[in-house]
Structure formats: C-alpha cells, structure tokens
Amino acid sequence: MYRMFQVIMRLLVLSWRIRYRGPELPKHAVFVFWHDEMLPLWWFLRIRKPVALISASNDGEILAGLLRSWRYRIIRGSSTKGGKHALNEMIRALNEGNSVVLTPDGSRGPRHEMKPGAVVAASRTGCPLVLMTIKAKGYRLQKSWDKFLVPWPFSAVDVRLVDIVQPPNDSDRNAISSCIADCQMKMNQRCAS
Numbered sequence: 001m002y003r004m005f006q007v008i009m010r011l012l013v014l015s016w017r018i019r020y021r022g023p024e025l026p027k028h029a030v031f032v033f034w035h036d037e038m039l040p041l042w043w044f045l046r047i048r049k050p051v052a053l054i055s056a057s058n059d060g061e062i063l064a065g066l067l068r069s070w071r072y073r074i075i076r077g078s079s080t081k082g083g084k085h086a087l088n089e090m091i092r093a094l095n096e097g098n099s100v101v102l103t104p105d106g107s108r109g110p111r112h113e114m115k116p117g118a119v120v121a122a123s124r125t126g127c128p129l130v131l132m133t134i135k136a137k138g139y140r141l142q143k144s145w146d147k148f149l150v151p152w153p154f155s156a157v158d159v160r161l162v163d164i165v166q167p168p169n170d171s172d173r174n175a176i177s178s179c180i181a182d183c184q185m186k187m188n189q190r191c192a193s
Helices: 002-015 035-048 058-069 083-095 117-125 173-192
Strands: 017-020 030-032 051-054 073-076 100-102 129-136 138-140 149-151 156-165
Touching: 002 035, 002 058, 017 035, 030 117, 035 058, 035 100, 035 129, 035 149, 035 156, 051 058, 051 083, 058 073, 073 083, 083 100, 083 117, 100 117, 117 129, 117 173, 129 149, 129 173, 156 173
Parallel strands: 017 156, 030 100, 030 129, 051 073, 051 100
Antiparallel strands: 129 156, 138 149
C-alpha cells in the first residue's frame, strides 16, 4: 500500500510546474512552511538532500516513507511526542552542515500557529530560518485540521519566499518568543496575499 501511495504521489508531483523566482536560498538553513502546503515544498526542497522532522504518529510514518523515497533523512518527533530528542537531533543535523525542513504547525495544529522548535534549533546553531509558502490552485481537504491543499495535476505551483530570518540569541527567551510571533505573522500575511 505504501509503495502504491509513493508511486501516485510521484506521478502527481512530477505533473506540477513548480516555479521559484526569488533570491538564491541559503544552502544551510532551517526551512519552514505550513502543514497544509507541505507536499509541493517537500518536493521542491528534496534536491538539497535535507533532514526532515516528521511526527512520530502513524500518519507521520506514511509521510516519512514518502520522504525517504525522495532521499530525505528523517527525524521523528513532535511537540507532544519525542520533542526533546527531535530538537537535539535537529541541532545535531544542523551542526553537521545539513539543512532541516519542518512544518512548525504540524502535526496536529492549531493550523498556522508556529511552535518553537524551528526557531530554537536555528537560534542554538546560528542557522537562518527560511520561511516559505506556495500559491497554487487545487483541492482543499476541508475536514482535515489543516485544510490540506493538494494542487491539481499539471497545475502551476509558485514557491514563494516569505523571508530569511536570522534567529536571536538562544539565551534570550523574550527575543525567541518575539521571533516566533514575528515569523508566524509574516507567514500568515503572505498566505493571505
């Protein structure tokens, strides 16, 4: 069943016309995007051979299998299950020179509310945060917590850079909280436009 899912997803993403018209992205960074827009962005970022943070849930296992087939290295954990271990693994991966990719509102939401892991990992390693979103026409799964977007086959998917943020010093908790709120606001403003 997983293999069939991987084949279907590969055919779908290969049909998209993914376009990025922005500045060159950092080679070593923490890339973040909302859970509902993840499929095209996971595909777009795969050429970097990054490390992905994926939920330790059963649903996360499906995504982890798909991303392994796209040559991602996987870290399992979330804010509710295995969070400390996942954070340490993200920091290790970043210190080894890898990029890390994650959805800061996943895996259970609330939708478009940023959890601290990405900012904390970036601040502890000095890596920039790359905030991304997409613009695409497709089907929204209205009954899912995140209103997941599946772009139509053969459609254009515009990858958009929201901002590249230099994280604050790890020891300044107020600055980290402010950075989280600022990143969330920027991503939500860009999603609305």
